[in-house]
Each structure stands twice: as C-alpha cells, then as structure tokens.
Amino acid sequence: MDDMLKCPGIVIIVTAAAPEGSAYDFVSRIFVPKIGVDEDPVCGSAHCALAHYWSLKMNKCNFVAYVASRRSGTLKIHYDKKKERVFLTGKAITVMKGYVLA
Template sequence: MDICGHATLASAHVLFSNGLVGSSDIVEFATQSGILIAKRVPEKGSFLVELSLPEILTCEYNSNDVSMFSKALSGATIVDIKGTTTDSAVLKALNGVAKATSTDKIIVVLSSWEAVAELQPRTDDIMKCPGKVMIVTAAAPEGSVYDFCSRLFAPKLGLIEDSACGSAHCALAHYWSLKMNKCDFVAYTASRRSGELKVHYDKEKQRVLLTGKAVTVMNGSVLV
C-alpha cells in the first residue's frame, strides 16, 4: 500500500505512548508516498494524532456503464463517479480535454447518507468493476454534526470492507472541498465498526491532515 493510515496512526501512537521519541511531538515516516508526518496533539488525559498525508486529486471518470457500479451496490442510485490521481499535471491535462479511463481508486457518490449506511454491497460484482478500491460516499443531511460519510470496499486487495480508511479521505477531502467550497470537515465512516475523523485539506501545501485517536489493546514480549 502506498499510503496506510492505520499503520501510520498505530505506529505513531506506540512511539508517543512509550516515550520512544523522547519529548518530540512529531514523527516522520519514510514511505512509498514520501514523508508522512504524525503530530501528537494534547488532549485532556490523553492525546490525539494528526497525520499529514499527500492529497489525492479527483478527476472526471469515463464510465459508459454506470449500471455495472449500481449492480455492485445492490441497485443504489448513483449521483456521480470520479477517478483519482496523485499527479496535478495529469489533472490539468484532463480538465476539459479528456476523462480518466483507469484509476486505482473509484469514488462513487450516492444520493443520501442513508443509501451509504444501509448499503449491502455485492462483493462478486465489485470484483468486476474497474479500479482496485471503491469508495462510496454521500453528503450528510442538513443539521448533522458531520459533513459527509463514506465506506470503502477493496475485495481485489483482499479487503471486503475497511473499517475507517485514512488514504480514502485524502481523495474525499479533495472531492468534497470542491463540492462544499470548504477545507475543514468532520467525516464519518459508516462501516460496522464505524469511525470519525477530523479532516483539513491544505490546498497550498497539497496535504490532507487527519486527526484521530488510537487505543492500545495489546502488549506483548519477544524472548531472544
């Protein structure tokens, strides 16, 4: 995986919790996506972790068969389909000229929050759809404390559904920023376990800041 929010968050949490970085509030990880930065954010009696991840840009997606995606999502009404790219030059070339025909991540926008939350995906049909990852999302209803919700399905990668995906929000931040004309969001992952993320999209630095909390559930020892 080029970006794994779970691994980055968990690693930073362990390093901070066990004093393995001294008094530093910042840890930098060298990854396939460049330097990922984790920052300790004090909270009463504990702390949060803010991850600085690279943006993933959304672009027009040339799909001539929306019915394929709708079938995979049990007949859900699809409002929009987007592709993704990490190359801003590619995005500029696509605007008004062409549409992406292949992408690792596909964003499928549904008509309502309820449609995402109550969705019963058809894994076999998702396997037939383009892309390695399918991100399903919708705006939150008026008056909600959240801005949008999402779910992520990646059976091609051996993951039926992710509980809360950090890298997905690198793309969702760009998409919803364009739709809502804002850069700060409270996002909800409508998986069985569910999850909540604070999201800030820094357009100038081309970074997405995700703030969340980790909990240590197991300690172990290795005898050598």
Template structure:
C-alpha cells in the same frame, strides 16, 4: 479500491459519510481508510467550498475523522482516535 461517499444529512454533526472497499486485494470492507479520506477531503472541498471537515466512516466498526485540506500545499491533515492492535519492528 472502491470508495462510496455522500454528503451528510442536514443537521448532522458530520460533513460527509463514506465507505471503502478493497475487493481486488481481498478486503471486503475497509473499516476506516485514511488514504480514502485524504482523497475525499479534496473532492468535498471542491463541492462544499470549504477546507475543514468532520467525516463519518460508516463501516461495521465505524469511525470519526477530522480533516483539513490545505489548498495551497495540496495536503491533507487527518486526525482521529486510534487503538494499537499490534506492535513490531521492520529491519531495512
């Protein structure tokens, strides 16, 4: 996976913007990638010296994510809106 990120412009309601690509798995662009944003929360916490972020995934479908990086536990809480596009079951 290739992740591109930048700090959001001054005055923006976002802290950072990103795009994610998966060319080796046959995905040109990932619309809103949760795992990428979990990694980015850690990265930006070091750069901005804070733990709470609002991120913008700048893909064609785009998305807004809220993130909290817990430094002590090294965990990320990621929240946002979602739409169910498919339901199913997996038997293990």
C-alpha cells in the same frame, strides 16, 4: 462483493454529503475486495482523496467525516489547498508496526 469484483480499479469509495443538521459533513464506505479487504473499517488514505473531492463540492477545507463501516469511525480532516496536504485526526488503533530500511 461479487459484483464489486467486476468493477474496474481496486478501491471502491462510496460517499455522500451528510444530512442537513448532522454533526458530519460527509459519510463514506471503502471497499477493496480485489486485495482481500471486503470493507476497510476506517481508511485514512481514502479520506485524503475525499478531502480534495469534498473541498471542491462544498468550497471549504475543514470536515468531520463519518465512516459507516461495521466498526465505524469519525475523522477530522483539514485540507490545505496551498500546500495540497491533508491532515487527519481522530482516535486510532495501532494494528501493525514496522520499519522501512533505506
């Protein structure tokens, strides 16, 4: 973690294509130590960026991603190139509820 704190930026995303024959398209880990989150267990917003990245690399729009954190998780991702939107599905745990007042 000490070395990650020296890196520029706030979020560090490590990703790689999954091995041939895997049930997954790519794997990832997400670190945000500068704001006190050593490792995000499963970060949906990071996978929105990863969807675009892997779409360019793999020339496809539907992915199954594995997050290799201690808690781990699987996300199904659809990247809509025309609308530039990402749709994420998977099992989730509610950790917080809130309201935004306009």
